[in-house]
Amino acid sequence: xxxxxNFSVRMDSNLKKQCEALYGELGMNLTTAINVxxxxxxxxxxxxxxxxxDKPSRETVAAMLEAEHIARxxxxxxxTDLDELFADLKK
Numbered sequence: 001x002x003x004x005x006n007f008s009v010r011m012d013s014n015l016k017k018q019c020e021a022l023y024g025e026l027g028m029n030l031t032t033a034i035n036v037x038x039x040x041x042x043x044x045x046x047x048x049x050x051x052x053x054d055k056p057s058r059e060t061v062a063a064m065l066e067a068e069h070i071a072r073x074x075x076x077x078x079x080t081d082l083d084e085l086f087a088d089l090k091k
Contacts, residue, residue, distance in 0.1 A: 007034075
């Protein structure tokens with residue numbers, strides 16, 4: 001028999017219920033799912049998925065600001081007809 005120990009984790013009760021339902025559909029309980037996560041962590045030497053802040057690049061931020069400016073500028077022509085848009089692009 002494997003040498004086991006207890007491990008206590010505090011979590012939001014709604015999160016626990018959702019995860020129990022999800023892993024139940026996969027044929028395992030929450031304890032098994034946590035053990036899978038921990039074993040995968042050991043196998044890959046860290047989180048078994050990317051953990052990062054999704055910050056847009058400076059170029060993306062500049063493009064988003066430009067798009068906001070264009071959307072609010074009454075002097076910028078807008079299109080509701082693709083044929084009209086393509087006709088203007090061909091000019």
